[in-house]
Amino acid sequence: MSHLRRPAPKELQPTSFAFTPENQEKAKKIIAKYPEGRQQSAVMPLLDLAQRQTEGNWVPTVAMDYIADMLEMPAIRVYEVATFYTMYNLAPVGKNFIQVCTTTPCWLRGSADVVDTCKKELGIGVGETTEDGQFTMIEVECLGACVNAPMMQINDDYYEDLTPETTKAILDVLKKGEKPKAGPQSGRKGCEPIDGPKVLKAFCGCGAAPQDADASEGDA
Amino acid sequence: MPKLTVDGIEVEVEAGATVLQACEEAGKEIPRFCYHERLSIAGNCRMCLVEMERAPKPVASCAMPAADGMVIKTDSDLVKKARNGVMEFLLINHPLDCPICDQGGECDLQDQAMAYGFDSSRYAEKKRAVKDKELGPIVKTIMTRCIHCTRCVRFSEEVAGVGTMGAVYRGEDTEVGPYIEASINSELSGNLVDLCPVGALTSKPYAFTARPWELKKTDSVDVMDAVGSNIRIDARTGEVMRVLPRTNEDINEEWISDKTRYAIDGLKRQRLDRPYVRKDGKLQPASWDEAFAAIKAKVSGLDGKKIAALAGDTVDCESMTALKDLMGKLGSPNLDCRQDGSKIGGPRASYIFNSTIAGIDEADACLIVGANVRAEAPIINSRLRKRWRTTAGDFKVGIIGEKWDPTYKNDYLGAGPETLHEILDGKNEFAKVLKASEKPMIIVGMGALNREDGDAVLAATRAIAEKYGMVSGEWNGFNVLHTAASRVGGLDLGFVPGEGGLVTNDILDGAAKGDIEVVYLLGADEVDMSKLEKAFVIYQGAMGDAGAQAADVILPGAAYTEKNGTYVNTEGRAQQGWRAIFPVGDAREDWAIVRALSGALDLTLPYNNIDAVRSRMVELSPTFASLNVPTKAEWTDFGVSGDMKSDGFVSPVRNFYMTDPISRASVTMAKCTEAFVKDAAAEKVA
Numbered sequence: 001m002s003h004l005r006r007p008a009p010k011e012l013q014p015t016s017f018a019f020t021p022e023n024q025e026k027a028k029k030i031i032a033k034y035p036e037g038r039q040q041s042a043v044m045p046l047l048d049l050a051q052r053q054t055e056g057n058w059v060p061t062v063a064m065d066y067i068a069d070m071l072e073m074p075a076i077r078v079y080e081v082a083t084f085y086t087m088y089n090l091a092p093v094g095k096n097f098i099q100v101c102t103t104t105p106c107w108l109r110g111s112a113d114v115v116d117t118c119k120k121e122l123g124i125g126v127g128e129t130t131e132d133g134q135f136t137m138i139e140v141e142c143l144g145a146c147v148n149a150p151m152m153q154i155n156d157d158y159y160e161d162l163t164p165e166t167t168k169a170i171l172d173v174l175k176k177g178e179k180p181k182a183g184p185q186s187g188r189k190g191c192e193p194i195d196g197p198k199v200l201k202a203f204c205g206c207g208a209a210p211q212d213a214d215a216s217e218g219d220a
Numbered sequence: 221m222p223k224l225t226v227d228g229i230e231v232e233v234e235a236g237a238t239v240l241q242a243c244e245e246a247g248k249e250i251p252r253f254c255y256h257e258r259l260s261i262a263g264n265c266r267m268c269l270v271e272m273e274r275a276p277k278p279v280a281s282c283a284m285p286a287a288d289g290m291v292i293k294t295d296s297d298l299v300k301k302a303r304n305g306v307m308e309f310l311l312i313n314h315p316l317d318c319p320i321c322d323q324g325g326e327c328d329l330q331d332q333a334m335a336y337g338f339d340s341s342r343y344a345e346k347k348r349a350v351k352d353k354e355l356g357p358i359v360k361t362i363m364t365r366c367i368h369c370t371r372c373v374r375f376s377e378e379v380a381g382v383g384t385m386g387a388v389y390r391g392e393d394t395e396v397g398p399y400i401e402a403s404i405n406s407e408l409s410g411n412l413v414d415l416c417p418v419g420a421l422t423s424k425p426y427a428f429t430a431r432p433w434e435l436k437k438t439d440s441v442d443v444m445d446a447v448g449s450n451i452r453i454d455a456r457t458g459e460v461m462r463v464l465p466r467t468n469e470d471i472n473e474e475w476i477s478d479k480t481r482y483a484i485d486g487l488k489r490q491r492l493d494r495p496y497v498r499k500d501g502k503l504q505p506a507s508w509d510e511a512f513a514a515i516k517a518k519v520s521g522l523d524g525k526k527i528a529a530l531a532g533d534t535v536d537c538e539s540m541t542a543l544k545d546l547m548g549k550l551g552s553p554n555l556d557c558r559q560d561g562s563k564i565g566g567p568r569a570s571y572i573f574n575s576t577i578a579g580i581d582e583a584d585a586c587l588i589v590g591a592n593v594r595a596e597a598p599i600i601n602s603r604l605r606k607r608w609r610t611t612a613g614d615f616k617v618g619i620i621g622e623k624w625d626p627t628y629k630n631d632y633l634g635a636g637p638e639t640l641h642e643i644l645d646g647k648n649e650f651a652k653v654l655k656a657s658e659k660p661m662i663i664v665g666m667g668a669l670n671r672e673d674g675d676a677v678l679a680a681t682r683a684i685a686e687k688y689g690m691v692s693g694e695w696n697g698f699n700v701l702h703t704a705a706s707r708v709g710g711l712d713l714g715f716v717p718g719e720g721g722l723v724t725n726d727i728l729d730g731a732a733k734g735d736i737e738v739v740y741l742l743g744a745d746e747v748d749m750s751k752l753e754k755a756f757v758i759y760q761g762a763m764g765d766a767g768a769q770a771a772d773v774i775l776p777g778a779a780y781t782e783k784n785g786t787y788v789n790t791e792g793r794a795q796q797g798w799r800a801i802f803p804v805g806d807a808r809e810d811w812a813i814v815r816a817l818s819g820a821l822d823l824t825l826p827y828n829n830i831d832a833v834r835s836r837m838v839e840l841s842p843t844f845a846s847l848n849v850p851t852k853a854e855w856t857d858f859g860v861s862g863d864m865k866s867d868g869f870v871s872p873v874r875n876f877y878m879t880d881p882i883s884r885a886s887v888t889m890a891k892c893t894e895a896f897v898k899d900a901a902a903e904k905v906a
């Protein structure tokens with residue numbers, strides 16, 4: 001199990017936590033979404049909010065305690081949620097948190113090469129953070145973008161249809177402190193076939209007139 | 221009421237029952253790990269699989285609601301195979317360390333593996349190992365053995381009300397325990413050991429001491445508080461090894477407090493195992509004859525009014541009966557079973573828990589006056605919590621007295637009598653709650669009654685009970701919560717001052733002044749011994765505590781595990797416990813000591829065996845005529861209206877883990893005190 005799935009050592013744990021005034025407001029709105037008596041359901045969005053607020057993109061134990069107090073639930077119930085879901089980091093990560101999918105579809109499409117490229121370009125192994133604290137890379141299980149395999153997630157964005165070259169390009173842009181364009185790196189827009197859309201062409205502005213489209217669909 | 225067929229047997233179960241319960245109704249045994257009658261249903265161990273007609277696959281019977289017309293098979297080949305599969309999966313990561321596991325011999329997994337296990341493992345990979353958790357002085361953990369049934373998680377959340385245990389991480393990495401190292405700060409934590417179906421949570425004090433098949437099991441009654449929890453004492457070769465709960469739905473369900481369970485190691489220390497007589501200012505070992513002779517020399521010819529007797533908190537009714545009769549023969553009216561000087565002892569309804577403990581399950585509001593129920597009677601507190609949980613928070617609790625954490629939602633109303641006045645005048649918010657409820661109850665603790673104005677407080681609480689309809693028809697919600705196991709029995713027997721007799725405080729003052737020359741302490745250790753310096757003190761009891769130090773003659777008695785005894789709990793329910801082991805050394809059963817002494821004093825009491833004593837008890841009070849059922853008390857006038865002092869009520873139990881000579885001598889209780897009681901930790905630092 002990755003060290004990110006274990007609580008950070010005491011030396012790294014901050015001694016106090018509180019939402020910023022803006023996040024206080026957001027938290028209030030989030031809690032208000034749930035029906036009376038079900039406020040504890042807000043635990044997941046609040047943990048996410050706490051993770052985004054914390055330097056190092058993680059949820060310290062004090063933040064979990066803070067949320068437990070806020071939602072009037074035992075702290076252990078918050079710990080259970082935070083330790084179950086892998087989107088919550090229990091220890092600090094780099095500024096760019098790279099999660100490369102290595103589940104079967106991505107692996108068949110070359111995810112091993114993507115991992116190797118990251119290792120080579122960043123000089124770190126799986127689960128490690130660069131010395132400057134800019135990058136952390138881990139392998140993850142299926143992120144649900146198999147049509148565009150292989151893929152990786154960096155912070156909130158998906159980068160899909162990767163090759164070693166495009167992977168390197170993305171990392172280079174990130175190293176400059178800029179943000180690369182998210183989505184498929186192969187030129188396709190979404191999850192249509194790699195050689196262009198086959199259906200509803202008329203509506204996406206990339207094919208024949210509607211009546212023809214009907215006929216061609218029938219053929220296919 | 222759904223009707224279903226289980227293995228061809230037609231059964232009818234209550235609506236809302238599960239298939240598992242229906243199977244049990246039909247007399248079929250369903251193996252299980254995670255399912256527990258008193259906890260919420262988790263359905264995660266899958267051991268209780270049964271075959272259900274028209275279902276595509278086996279169903280977990282514990283989580284399947286019983287429905288009309290279901291056809292269930294519990295003994296088909298499919299069921300057997302499915303359970304074998306579940307067992308094989310459970311054993312994948314379970315270590316095969318039964319020979320060194322304390323659960324061995326009473327392990328659900330071991331037992332069920334006999335029926336559903338395979339003779340060898342097909343699993344060649346490495347087993348996983350899990351780090352042990354540190355849960356404090358009572359629960360020992362070997363977490364690699366955990367099968368993730370989450371019974372402990374549900375117990376601590378639901379029954380104990382402390383959210384310490386959880387199932388953290390996920391999948392293969394799942395661990396049960398606290399995320400951050402934390403002891404289980406609950407008075408009920410010992411029950412986790414009983415609940416754990418495997419050897420993951422075992423008893424720390426009992427670790428590696430005995431195997432279950434070596435133990436002689438004796439049914440008994442707990443004396444550590446006034447709840448009268450039903451217990452089973454397990455002993456081996458004349459030594460009490462452990463105490464376990466016995467199920468009694470009306471009292472302790474199947475839980476007991478940690479003090480009940482673990483204070484027994486105190487019985488191995490500081491015991492009085494032979495008579496002592498004070499000679500030249502020092503207690504010297506003596507024979508029984510010498511001890512009796514010393515008493516005779518002092519007592520003969522003495523005016524009965526100069527003799528007094530006090531009964532302690534853990535003594536049995538038999539010995540109190542004998543001592544009461546002996547005092548009668550000596551012509552002394554000075555006897556009292558209320559060491560704390562509490563102002564109780566009027567009509568029976570004024571000193572018992574009238575609604576009964578099971579009655580809490582019907583109440584809809586509760587006012588707690590001067591009692592820290594969690595420390596004084598954790599079992600009753602868990603019952604209150606259960607009521608609060610099952611009503612989804614509609615059970616309103618108001619607390620007057622000290623602030624304490626009851627583990628359920630409550631309204632803290634105030635510290636003392638002033639708040640009682642407010643409620644009586646209807647000025648307090650909680651008065652509305654009481655008014656609106658159908659079956660309100662009041663729990664009056666010793667903290668409210670052991671004061672000088674106890675009579676007035678009693679009258680005020682009675683007035684509240686009257687005003688808010690706490691006593692109506694069959695329902696009597698006026699409850700007194702005792703802290704001493706012997707108290708109600710003593711009051712029922714009339715172990716209280718006779719005509720012109722003195723109460724505890726007057727006896728002590730009299731002894732200090734020299735008016736009282738002989739004080740007979742029957743297991744009484746909680747009084748101010750400095751006032752007894754002038755008097756000739758006879759101490760009869762099992763433990764060498766404060767009373768024994770102040771004594772001139774010590775008569776070694778039997779502890780509660782070493783005698784047949786009757787105890788009346790706070791509900792007024794008489795229960796009998798049996799002797800598990802023989803008393804240590806020369807010690808004897810207490811009633812027999814008093815009987816022997818009466819012979820030595822030429823005042824022979826008219827009973828030669830315990831049955832005769834018990835017949836005498838029935839003569840003294842009808843309580844003892846019907847065992848195990850609380851007799852209803854007539855609602856009459858009691859208390860003396862008067863001014864109450866403004867001081868807040870203070871619970872007499874300052875430290876749950878140490879309340880009597882046995883628990884004070886207990887090593888485990890000392891460790892718990894250090895771990896859990898804040899004041900003690902602070903004292904240590906200071």
